[in-house]
Amino acid sequence: EAQVTQNPRYLITVTGKKLTVTCSQNMNHEYMSWYRQDPGLGLRQIYYSMNVEVTDKGDVPEGYKVSRKEKRNFPLILESPSPNQTSLYFCATRGASEINEQFFGPGTRLTVL
């Protein structure tokens, strides 16, 4: 079954404590991306990757890091989380061609105290 998996699904943490949210896909997709969703602001793209070792900034990259060492994985790293990073995070993937749909993971709800 085609899947985009995110872990953890829920996380409560404290300011400054480094954390990683993992994203894994089994569809052999080239493109992967991270979004955050906030009430009143909608979904905003944080980072995206067009292939292994190729990443680029989206609209709101500040405070986040990503890496793409393997095709199937695209972790989102918060080196020093702050309360304004409390949000619902989604990972998405699609194949190399723009005729392909984006598939979304189930989301990770992060609370930073």
Next chain:
Amino acid sequence: KQEVTQIPAALSVPEGENLVLNCSFTDSAIYNLQWFRQDPGKGLTSLLLIQSSQREQTSGRLNASLDKSSGRSTLYIAASQPGDSATYLCAVEGGGFKTIFGAGTRLFVKA
């Protein structure tokens, strides 16, 4: 910079009504436009994707159109049902994988 606007922000209709959701974008240099559905507290489900060279796509009771030159897309839902109640999002993809979402239209279909 690409901006995507969805109108209306919210919509309440009786069951059985046909309805149109609107999405407009400011930069016509797009690769594709995708419509999604999101249920409360859930992830996004893809409904339809229209490539930049296409004018419309259909899936069941859904029909999406794209007018790239005017920067508009519409999602037409025929014979609405209570199960259609959700938030509908449009997303525009530009160069690479850069994607901009609209704020969504919250739809409520009354039984």
